[in-house]
Amino acid sequence: MVRISIEEQFNRIAREYDDNRAKFIPCFHAFYDETTEFLTSVLAPPTCVLDLGAGTGLLTQYWRRRAPFARYVLADVAQDMLDVARERFADAKDVTFCCLDYTSALPQGAYDAVISALSVHHLEDADKQTLFARICERLPQGGYFVNYDQFCADDARVGEWYDREWETHLAERSGLTKRDLDAWRVRRQLDRECSVTRQTQMLRACGFSSVQCVYAYRKFAVILAVK
DSSP: HHHHHHHHHHHHTTTGHHHHHHOTTTTHHIIIHHHHHHHHHHOOOSEEEEEETOTTHHHHHHHHHHOOSSEEEEEEEEEHHHOOOHHHHHTTTTTTEEEEEEOOOOOOOOEEEEEEESGGGSHHHHHHHHHHHHHHHHHHHOOOOEEEEOOOOSSSHHHHHHHHHHHEEEEETSOHHHHHHHHHHHHHHTTTOBBHHHHHHHHHTTTSEEEEEEEEETTTEEEEOOO
């Protein structure tokens, strides 16, 4: 039921998703651009990248700027979001698309890098662990998974501070409309956040040899896991 709701909610906002993304994420530039620049400068250049929960292709856009010689496969359950991605990469020969629920199976193919942004936090912890194990199994030795996502704090009180600050930012400083905020509050009901600490533990348990949080700002963090 949750997955069906996710598909419906994100199909509904597909056309406005990119315009609002920077408004919803206070640390947008550092989260997407600076972190991607850092990672692509230190990691082995990928040959084929799988973007899970790719949506409109925003994360792939940042990766293609820094790793332009790779092939990219964008997978998402929301067809309308992928339609926007197809428009974004209309002239790109190195980008393909796959509409599927990645919690059931990964797209066929060989990948040496898997990336994801603001998607995995919709999964229950057991489903996260299953997904991480599937990703690790598919990657070659030295392959890597990078998860740009939304997290709760280890301490519930600190988590409340983060949530309250985010809500205040969105309501008072983001420029989002009441309609945008109302829709966001509905989507928030689909969130199943875990902490960075918990997710790094899950990734190590799935067989990744090196797991590190390489960026963090309040609720937003980027975790690198290398097989």
